[in-house]
Amino acid sequence: MMRSITTAQAMNEALAEEMRRDPAVYVVGLGLYPSAGESATSGLVDEFGELRVRSAPMSETAIAGSAVGAALVGMRPVAELHLADFAFNALDEILSKSGKWRYTHGGNDGMKLPIVFLEGIGGYVAGASEHSQSPLALYWHFPGLKIAVPATPYDAKGLLKTAVRDDNPVMFFTHKLGAPGPVPDDEYVVPFGEAVVRRPGADVTVVATSYMVVLSMEAAANLADQGVDVEVIDPRTLEPLDIETIVASVVKTGRLVVVDEDTERCGVGAEIGAQVMERAFTALRAPVGRVANPNLPVPYSPPLEQAVLPSITSIETAILATLTN
Amino acid sequence: MTLTAVEKQALYIAMVRSRAFEEAAGALAASGDIPASWLSGIGQEGTLGAIVQLRADDYLTITHRGAYGFIGRGSDPRRLLAELLGKKAGYCKGKGGRHIADLEHGILGKSGTVGGHAPLAIGVGTAIQNWGGDQVVLSLFGEGTSNRGTTHASMNTAAVWQLPVVWVCENNGYVGNVPASVYTATPDIADMAASYGMPGEVVDGNDALAVHDAARRAIVRARSGSGPSLLELKTYRIRPFAESATDVRDPAEAVAWRDRDPVAGLRDRLLESGELTLADAEAVTAAAREEMAAAAAYARESPFPDPAAAFEDLYA
Numbered sequence: 001m002m003r004s005i006t007t008a009q010a011m012n013e014a015l016a017e018e019m020r021r022d023p024a025v026y027v028v029g030l031g032l033y034p035s036a037g038e039s040a041t042s043g044l045v046d047e048f049g050e051l052r053v054r055s056a057p058m059s060e061t062a063i064a065g066s067a068v069g070a071a072l073v074g075m076r077p078v079a080e081l082h083l084a085d086f087a088f089n090a091l092d093e094i095l096s097k098s099g100k101w102r103y104t105h106g107g108n109d110g111m112k113l114p115i116v117f118l119e120g121i122g123g124y125v126a127g128a129s130e131h132s133q134s135p136l137a138l139y140w141h142f143p144g145l146k147i148a149v150p151a152t153p154y155d156a157k158g159l160l161k162t163a164v165r166d167d168n169p170v171m172f173f174t175h176k177l178g179a180p181g182p183v184p185d186d187e188y189v190v191p192f193g194e195a196v197v198r199r200p201g202a203d204v205t206v207v208a209t210s211y212m213v214v215l216s217m218e219a220a221a222n223l224a225d226q227g228v229d230v231e232v233i234d235p236r237t238l239e240p241l242d243i244e245t246i247v248a249s250v251v252k253t254g255r256l257v258v259v260d261e262d263t264e265r266c267g268v269g270a271e272i273g274a275q276v277m278e279r280a281f282t283a284l285r286a287p288v289g290r291v292a293n294p295n296l297p298v299p300y301s302p303p304l305e306q307a308v309l310p311s312i313t314s315i316e317t318a319i320l321a322t323l324t325n
Numbered sequence: 326m327t328l329t330a331v332e333k334q335a336l337y338i339a340m341v342r343s344r345a346f347e348e349a350a351g352a353l354a355a356s357g358d359i360p361a362s363w364l365s366g367i368g369q370e371g372t373l374g375a376i377v378q379l380r381a382d383d384y385l386t387i388t389h390r391g392a393y394g395f396i397g398r399g400s401d402p403r404r405l406l407a408e409l410l411g412k413k414a415g416y417c418k419g420k421g422g423r424h425i426a427d428l429e430h431g432i433l434g435k436s437g438t439v440g441g442h443a444p445l446a447i448g449v450g451t452a453i454q455n456w457g458g459d460q461v462v463l464s465l466f467g468e469g470t471s472n473r474g475t476t477h478a479s480m481n482t483a484a485v486w487q488l489p490v491v492w493v494c495e496n497n498g499y500v501g502n503v504p505a506s507v508y509t510a511t512p513d514i515a516d517m518a519a520s521y522g523m524p525g526e527v528v529d530g531n532d533a534l535a536v537h538d539a540a541r542r543a544i545v546r547a548r549s550g551s552g553p554s555l556l557e558l559k560t561y562r563i564r565p566f567a568e569s570a571t572d573v574r575d576p577a578e579a580v581a582w583r584d585r586d587p588v589a590g591l592r593d594r595l596l597e598s599g600e601l602t603l604a605d606a607e608a609v610t611a612a613a614r615e616e617m618a619a620a621a622a623y624a625r626e627s628p629f630p631d632p633a634a635a636f637e638d639l640y641a
Contacts, residue, residue: 026455051455057485059478065444066482070452072433072445073384092438092475097445105426105434106417107638114641144639167641 002182010157011040018164026052029080064090076114084119098169099144112167122175129297134261146170147238151213153181158190175211193240201231205249208259219315254285255322264292286322330600340370343393345613354568366391368563371587374536384431384462386442398430406624413630440473450488461489461547469500484521489547492555497562515557530558531587
């Protein structure tokens with residue numbers, strides 16, 4: 001049976017199921033209870049108690065860093081950092097203490113760091129520059145992390161269960177926006193490194209993650225009315241990246257547009273574009289298009305925000321540009 | 326509770342072995358066998374008074390300085406020196422250098438940032454508390470590291486959660502050549518404990534027996550579930566910040582502190598009390614030097630890793 005639930009509800013189910021399955025799993029974050037409103041951690045304290053749902057002091061350093069220490073001695077922490085913007089306070093803990101720790105120490109004595117860092121991303125909420133960021137490329141740049149970017153409640157639940165079971169640090173990004181979607185009653189997981197074709201098409205390949213999938217699907221629907229057949233691919237995880245599915249699509253369409261809410265420079269579009277050119281240069285019939293934030297802080301006022309962040313219109317324009325080349 | 330003669334002898338042996346390791350590592354740095362530098366812990370071995378009383382299942386986080394943490398926990402000097410030389414047989418297969426983990430002995434790894442360990446220590450405390458264990462985490466840091474937000478966030482969290490963490494500040498008075506008064510507002514780091522509602526105590530860090538006594542109280546408190554404590558060990562590093570660094574501190578200061586050498590100090594007390602004979606003391610030193618010379622030879626003769634190994638160990 002399917003139900004329609006939100007991403008937060010889907011993540012809540014994933015956490016509860018994994019905490020029941022494995023006593024090493026616990027959640028740590030700021031203000032986890034009493035919780036007002038719906039969140040991924042709502043109500044967990046009632047079932048699992050205050051040791052496994054740890055309401056932390058207001059310190060991302062303590063939240064992320066304690067997760068690393070606990071993971072080193074056999075726990076499987078889920079660190080709720082709320083917004084990616086806030087998690088910048090804990091970059092040393094995330095990038096160096098979790099991402100590089102195993103490698104630096106040569107995997108000493110079977111060292112593992114099974115940690116999930118939950119971070120909310122995205123704009124379109126008048127959050128201004130420090131409550132709207134989507135720094136996927138920053139984390140992708142550094143070695144040792146895995147990166148999950150679900151676009152639907154279904155994937156949020158299935159990927160989060162996989163993330164909790166992974167023996168490596170996983171960055172888990174969910175967008176502030178996002179509609180409810182169908183999620184099965186029965187347990188399931190979504191593996192890392194398997195892209196999904198959200199919409200098949202023959203003319204242009206669009207690669208998008210998270211909320212950009214929603215906007216790209218709208219753009220594709222609009223262009224279908226004009227006779228342009230767009231294929232939309234959602235990688236679901238950036239690390240590992242299912243580049244094969246993307247390349248196969250580009251070989252078919254000859255055109256690629258990458259849509260990313262983050263700043264464009266050294267971004268997700270640059271990386272995916274480069275990988276496609278390395279593997280399928282001769283298949284490309286037009287320059288790779290990028291739709292992203294034009295390297296600006298996200299402004300507050302809605303008209304300004306709309307001028308900076310990707311929109312259905314800007315995605316359509318980029319897709320059409322690849323067809324005129 | 327007073328230590329038995331055997332326990333005092335064991336502490337003395339650990340200090341002598343640590344000193345001998347430092348001398349061996351210093352020589353390997355001077356000869357260029359260590360491709361980076363070595364941050365000598367000579368003069369700070371009194372900290373072993375705290376370390377040697379940890380249980381096998383306890384945990385320790387270390388600083389960038391010295392090897393006494395490893396020696397005190399029972400790590401293999403051969404694998405430590407092999408790591409410093411970048412050899413495959415090292416604890417981190419040559420990937421870490423001074424950044425060494427020995428999980429088997431509860432040493433979780435070494436941060437490249439000072440203050441990087443404190444948040445890890447509270448995580449270990451979290452795990453102990455969640456599992457219902459009675460282990461403790463001993464977390465070392467320097468007085469310079471008391472400046473970092475990680476230190477304060479972690480001390481606060483340990484106190485709020487009543488975690489079994491013993492914070493041990495080794496105050497050697499300097500960051501590089503800069504005296505602590507330039508960068509730290511309070512002369513006694515132990516005073517910071519009051520901000521976090523835990524006991525804080527200043528201890529003569531060069532008196533290993535005094536360190537042992539103070540640490541025992543803190544460890545008992547942590548083990549019983551009563552929460553963290555902060556000890557401040559007043560000490561001095563005899564060597565420069567790094568073996569490769571220039572020391573411009575007042576030489577008279579080092580001379581004065583050499584007179585308070587923690588290793589010689591304990592030896593003299595044990596000789597005086599009859600708990601150690603001069604012959605035993607000399608035998609301990611000779612055995613330690615022989616052990617570390619053999620470890621150095623092992624490290625030098627040990628092969629480098631295959632370059633292909635650079636592509637291993639990123640993910641579990």
